[in-house]
């Protein structure tokens with residue numbers, strides 16, 4: 001029998017290989033759509049370094065574990081979770097996993113196999129608790145992802161963000177000695193950006209603890225909620241190399257939430273000295289400005305406007321478009337004081353020829369995102385209205401915060417091109433009815449790209465929800481789209497929306513494109529729409545198209561009579 005706490009002090013270590021990545025670093029930008037969603041008591045005003053933060057968590061763990069003992073079997077099981085046993089198989093041979101290949105993705109896998117599994121075992125050993133790890137979570141209405149959300153028996157325990165080595169290498173030497181004011185704007189240097197992001201992630205989820213990790217290096221963050229002075233406390237960077245402190249701190253954070261045992265508080269001190277070294281700086285183009293998706297608007301060709309009305313930063317680089325073509329959007333509440341509203345300035349896509357609705361011209365072309373409608377892999381859709389108007393519209397917001405988001409921006413561009421083609425077909429009477437929501441243009445700017453659309457009234461859950469006549473209506477939409485030479489690419493029930501006038505339309509053309517099918521007849525790719533009512537059409541696939549396979553979920557070509 002041994003004491004669980006003492007056992008952890010001695011053994012809770014992991015042998016992460018040293019990272020082999022280079023030193024260049026990027027970090028995700030802060031989303032100005034997400035910032036206004038933070039409630040006041042969760043919106044940190046500054047971040048403060050706390051050298052004792054990790055120690056506070058370890059002491060809490062020690063208090064909670066107290067005299068808990070560990071049986072011999074349990075001890076053996078747990079030993080196999082930690083260094084050095086974890087890096088050897090039962091024949092005493094070294095597992096290659098734990099010795100080489102120190103890449104970012106590798107460290108991610110090792111983290112899940114090592115730290116998270118050991119954590120689950122400890123919680124189970126201590127109180128039969130069940131650890132649930134959910135990966136890649138976004139907060140409701142938000143978009144910034146977190147690698148793991150840890151919860152125990154239904155209680156949110158903490159968050160884990162696994163960072164790339166290059167970020168951590170760079171942040172290591174940059175972490176402020178005292179703290180920094182939070183500006184919640186872009187253009188920050190790396191360490192403030194990482195810390196601001198941590199505050200955003202915790203604030204949106206209304207959670208207290210975040211562990212940022214990379215291989216051996218960890219930084220612990222705590223969001224101190226307060227009606228007047230919420231702030232983020234963060235630890236210096238600590239290493240799990242030959243130290244059980246980080247693991248104990250993580251277990252302490254989770255245990256404190258699960259057992260409702262407070263961790264020694266971080267007090268607000270109005271005289272706190274904050275570093276000025278890392279004040280917000282205008283660093284020129286943000287990392288995402290370099291994203292080149294081949295569009296004339298991408299990279300540095302377009303103007304870039306960044307504005308946070310709370311600090312009145314407003315930078316115009318070039319001004320080849322008139323003010324009339326611009327649009328501003330915010331997710332701030334319409335009742336919030338003007339100084340706290342966060343407006344994002346947008347310019348139209350270079351090929352945007354679509355006019356905004358009449359009501360947009362009454363005010364300052366400002367669009368209020370009033371209600372979250374839904375999200376998909378490309379972006380979030382909000383209900384919105386223009387200044388001084390009671391008419392509602394939909395806006396699809398795609399966040400372009402890091403180079404990897406270029407693909408989402410491209411998908412929005414492709415989608416807009418289809419809306420543009422549909423609008424042109426409708427205006428030229430090639431189409432007699434709209435088959436998609438009317439589109440009022442596409443815009444982009446400070447970390448976002450948006451599409452303004454007519455608002456629909458919900459989407460289908462399943463094909464079976466359609467009555468016979470509705471089935472036929474939807475079928476005609478798909479047929480008309482096909483006749484225009486456009487494939488939808490993702491004809492699923494959730495991409496069939498009900499219009500507010502009681503009809504149907506197709507949405508989400510992010511997978512769409514041109515098709516090369518010959519002929520204009522309807523074909524079997526809509527068999528689920530027609531097979532019950534029109535059995536004679538079943539399998540009459542006279543064309544070959546991607547929609548066909550996507551919608552039927554099978555390869556239909558062999559059944560087609562081309």
Ligand SMILES: Nc1ncnc2c1ncn2[C@@H]1O[C@H](COP(=O)(O)OP(=O)(O)OP(=O)(O)O)[C@@H](O)[C@H]1O
Pocket residue numbers: 373374375376377378379380381394396437453454455456457458459494495497507508509510
């Ligand atoms: N014009 C609209 N009016 C009302 N709701 C809409 C509208 N467009 C989209 N939505 C809602 O927003 C959700 C996400 O939109 P959409 O499918 O276009 O996003 P996406 O990111 O391209 O999704 P996917 O992952 O399917 O490609 C839809 O499922 C729907 O509920």
